Amino acid sequence: MNTLLLATDDSLLKEALTISFEDVALRIIVASTLRDAIIQVPLADCIVSEHLLPDGSANALFDKAKGRPFILMVDQASLKHGIVAMRRGAFNCLTKPIDHKELIRSITRAFDGIKTDSTSLEMIGQSEPLERLRHQIKRVAPLDTTILISGESGTGKELVAKDIHQKSKRFGLEMISVNCAAIPDSLVEAELFGHVKGAFTNAITDRSGLIEAAHNSTLFLDKIDELSLATQSGLLRVLQEGEVRRVGSTERTYVNVRLIAATQRNLLEMVSKGSFREDLYYQLNVIELTCPTLKDRGNDVLLLANAFLKHSKQTMDRPKLSFSKESLVAMRDHPWPGNIRELKNAIERAVILSDGPDICPPDLGLKQSQAKQHFIGNEQRQSNEQRPTMSLENYFQHFVLSHQEQLSETELAKRLGISRKSLWERRNRLGIPKHRDGDLLE
């Protein structure tokens, strides 16, 4: 739900706006002083403020608004302040006495603008766990603290990281995202910290790493649990001292980086097994945000399904498709082990496969993934007779399960003829857990 911050000591105005937006999902928070308004800025998506509040001018509030649409209300006498504010990027300036209709139109346009600007980033859903997450994001985004995002595969951890960056004061610079599982162990240190010429065979020149690239911005380390213990110590130095040492160098460079890390695994458990540094865990875990599973998001499944359908209909030029009642029920009742990513893929597939005009349950292919889940839930093995054919996926599953005790992840990937990243992704998609002891040996 969008939130409007109204900074005014005019109680009539608040009432008028509350009535006007009665039918629209809009939360209005009111601040009657500048101090109150500044405190509440992180909660707001759009701000409407008097030019003069009892304890100061709205300039200070505007400075804190950081890109949020800002509508200023001024007296005729102070119109010039309004013009300056518009030049500095305020969304609109209205003169008093305020025409309520005009103000409402302006607020509506401001919110429309937010929607169209951020469609690719928009976090869809209204369930309680998602609202709680949104609230936490608004709280922590403007701070510089390190954040750990946890949650199952496909629950939106990366989307949350992007949203935090977008709402932070670093939003003007690009966020640097690194998928730690996608970079081979032997290269990850050089990628993150950079290297000097001659540090290893292929190091033909000095090169800065991704941490330096994130200077003054946000570094998003996805699958942080994949980092080796050596790389973890380097990262700890970055967090504690802001210090980067390129591989092969004794010199230090200093960086100002805000770190957001994500994991699907229980890091504390990894700490107790010795595969994750305890000091790094506590350094990361200043604030932990958890992305709820789709199963726990109630009706969000249908909201998301509709949004994905709308998008896929447009991109695949199938404007007339809609969900049959049975497919809505099927989606609501499905356990969604792959969470939002699974839902998004199921709908894309349905839009391609459906003969229309309705998308029916078989188009979504849900039964199949339920069966798959059952298969995996049965602790890995089912007899060959139960498997009608050896599909590629079954072969993959069988191969990984029967070799993972002897082979490292890199060797497994090599034997399957795929990259470590693909191995990791398929493990996730098919829900094949890693062999824990094997993990520690890696």
Ligand SMILES: Nc1ncnc2c1ncn2[C@@H]1O[C@H](COP(=O)(O)OP(=O)(O)OP(=O)(O)O)[C@@H](O)[C@H]1O
């Ligand atoms: N609340 C949401 N609203 C709309 N789309 C979402 C939402 N959450 C996630 N998505 C979409 O679902 C897909 C998976 O999200 P994302 O990649 O952020 O998940 P993840 O938790 O990082 O997954 P993994 O653990 O596999 O890396 C993306 O396409 C993302 O845009």
Ligand SMILES: [Mg+2]
């Ligand atoms: Mg991710």
